[in-house]
Amino acid sequence: MTSFLALLFRDIRLAVRAGGGAALALAFFAAVVTLVPLGVGADLRLLSRIAGGVLWVAAVLAALLSLDRLFQADYEDGSLDLIVLSPLQLEATAVAKIGAHWLATGLPLTALSALLAVLFDLSQAGTGALVLSLLIGTPAVSAIGAIGAALTLSIRRGGLILPLIVLPLLAPAVIFGSGAVLAAQDGLASGALYLLTAFSLLCVLLSPFAVAASVRLNLAT
Amino acid sequence: MSEFLSQGGYGFYVWSSFAVSAAAVGFMIAFTLCAWRKAKRALAALQDSETNF
């Protein structure tokens, strides 16, 4: 267990430190979200309708930014070999990496989204649903993103292929997440949050095996 | 004949979807066969040069 926590906290420390992905993801999230009204126009009625979708898509893209270094940094400087030889099972290593990415990137994005929702004049219920759906949905983004990161860790410009591989797989998260916000705004009861929870659980439970398999095959050079 | 061509007014859509399908199928067949011929020629060249050492 101590090995697991050691890896978890080291990865969080690396992400939060200068040059790490966390701060970059937050800045990108805020930048993209503030750009949308410039493109769509300042009509708050319209903006509040599209707020859920815009914030969700921007959050997913921001999370993807710091994902391609999730394994590649360790792979390039040789740390991955040492981590694989540690007593920690490879699947557990994957969970630690996913957890560290979620804590360092997913959670802050969720917190910031509540603030940015003000820019879209999102209603109280809408913002509540947004934060809750992001809280539930970002683990799925980190989990599926980790699969993409493990698959592309040996590719030099892997960062370009990662979104292409990962985004279609994250469509359900975006659909259910923004659907939950829309339903909350209209005061409709919708199963979106339950479906999102189911999808998130499935991703978090299944992806460590795919991540471990991808890391194993990439180490066999 | 012109009635057949106009396809009850939707001629443009019917014929363009046929054209697109024919193009796609043609492209796949041509691309696959040409890759096959290229591979055969490459292997044959290698085997010939191998035999007349």
Added chain:
Amino acid sequence: MSIFELANPKRFMQVSAVFLPWIAAAAAVTLAAGLVLGFAVPPDYQQGTTVRIMFLHVPAAWTAMMAYGLMAVASAIGLINRHPLADVAAKAAAPLGAVFTALGLVTGSLWGKPMWGAWWVWDGRLTSFLLLLFLYLGYIALGGAIEDENRSARACAILAIVGAVNLPIIEFSVDWWTTLHQGESILRKGGPLIAPVFLWPLFLMALGYTLLFFALWLVRIRTEIVNRRARTLTMARAT
């Protein structure tokens, strides 16, 4: 002769050489029959002659889905008992599947335009095919990016399996999404109620596309085997 015996390339080349002409001929015949029947059939009372586009759209979409399924199965076989031929088969299927998906999308849009008045409608089936196209493009891009042959094959295998597991979920979430936005979509699952008279051309075209896919798939696998033999020869002679 179990399927695993097919795994050794020489055996596969002999067997496929025998079957290939038959499959190709069958594909040509079924496609011709489907086309002729398609035009012989009277136009649909509701959709008019655009129903003939359906004979191209649905078979292409079906073949695209089938190709992804076959790719995932071949990948699983390749991953589990390390058959190099299964990896070759999976990667050979991907570009074909992508072309069929794109064809399905274009014919779908051409079919929708006269009915809905827009080139693209965010209808459940068309949207999931758009996502399927991205799954294919991701698979092909990943395959192309990794140089080492068997590492690239195994990475693609994992992606194909993850994709296959996710495909039903994507399909479900997109359908759920269409009910949220449009109410009941005009194009119900599998299209409006198909009069039996249209079933025959539809079935023939679907069978024709499937046979065409298998014929092209076999040729592409044979091509890759020949390429790999050529590469080993050049490498062997180089050292």
Added chain:
Amino acid sequence: MTFSLDVEDLSCIRGQRALFRGLRFSVDAGRAVSLQGANGAGKTSLLRLLAGFLMPASGTIRLRTDGGDIEHAEDRGKFVGWFGHQDAVKPQLAVREQLAFFARLYGSGRNPDEAMRTFGLLPLAELPGQYLSAGQKRRLALARLQLCARPLWLLDEPLAALDTAGKKLVAQTIVAHCACGGIVVAATHEALGVACETLLLGDG
């Protein structure tokens, strides 16, 4: 404490080329082996095979331990102390932080400060990795190797980028490790400066 490494007719294929075939050797506790051979003869591949990263085309690698014989790659990996080409030094983390992390990750219970003292890294304890020289990074990697307390050491070019003092330090570490019953397999171009058998790879 029985501990030995046995390799029987091991063969490794990279791409379509067989690097080596039918390799057979065994190393008992307390011994060191130096792998010699031209570049590309497969020294690194052999080390990665022993560590369990690579699967052999044929042959077996067996670790004889008190708890019985181990052949499965990942179980074998739990006995391996790896010293690769790269030093696995994180630029943003301080020397002490990195050593403490690996001590906890490997659960070796050894004290990082002691390892830093033996490898002369104490003055650099709070310095982030990016300011270390190549030689200092190597000494950090050696300190980590000792810290992880693994019996089977696999070293890939341990003497590279080291001055004579550094090379002497590597020799002493290897001797100390063998003295307490460990095994060392090192791929080198130059002499290790330690009494050891030599295994020649490739068409030598």
